[in-house]
Amino acid sequence: MTTTASVNCAAAGSGRSTWAATSLPEDLLDDVVRRTGSHLAPGARAQIVLARTIDVEADLLTISAPTLVISGLADNFVDPAHSEHAAEAIPGAVLLELDGGHGLPHEQTGPVVAAITDLIGRTA
Incomplete structure (x- = not known):
């Protein structure tokens, strides 16, 4: 059993995003990479x-550390449903949804630091 805290800053949201890079077809992904340079x-x-391609579904249920999933409501890189699903699948996990995108720790530094500090304080 793990005694350290686990923090997932995989910034996602609750279905409010309309585009996620992970859902692009391979040829379109290559085009996006070329265009963004x-x-x-x-x-x-x-x-x-x-x-x-990675499948961590079975691993989520094995996480025993206190877990905080921090989710940006305007994240267009990660499918917003993934953070919700992770928080639901990890026993005892807490989901924190904040306004912001994929750079959430920079966009909402205060609330992110406060949530992580609170998690660490509860597990110390």
Whole structure:
């Protein structure tokens, strides 16, 4: 059993997003990567491909650490339903939804830090 806190900052929301990079067909994903060029962080395409193919469903039920799933309501990179699903599947997890996108820790620094500090305080 793990005694440390687990924090998932996978920024998503509750179905309010209309586009998610992880749902793009392969050829369209390549087009997006070409068009964004230098605006796309190194390794971003590989991260998108991983997000499209990795299956952590069975792993979610095995998480025993106190878990906080922080979710940005305007995130267009991660399908918003994934954070909700993760929070529902992880025993005892708490879902925090905030206004903001995929850069939520920078967009909502105060609430994000407060939520993580609270989680750590409850588990120390």
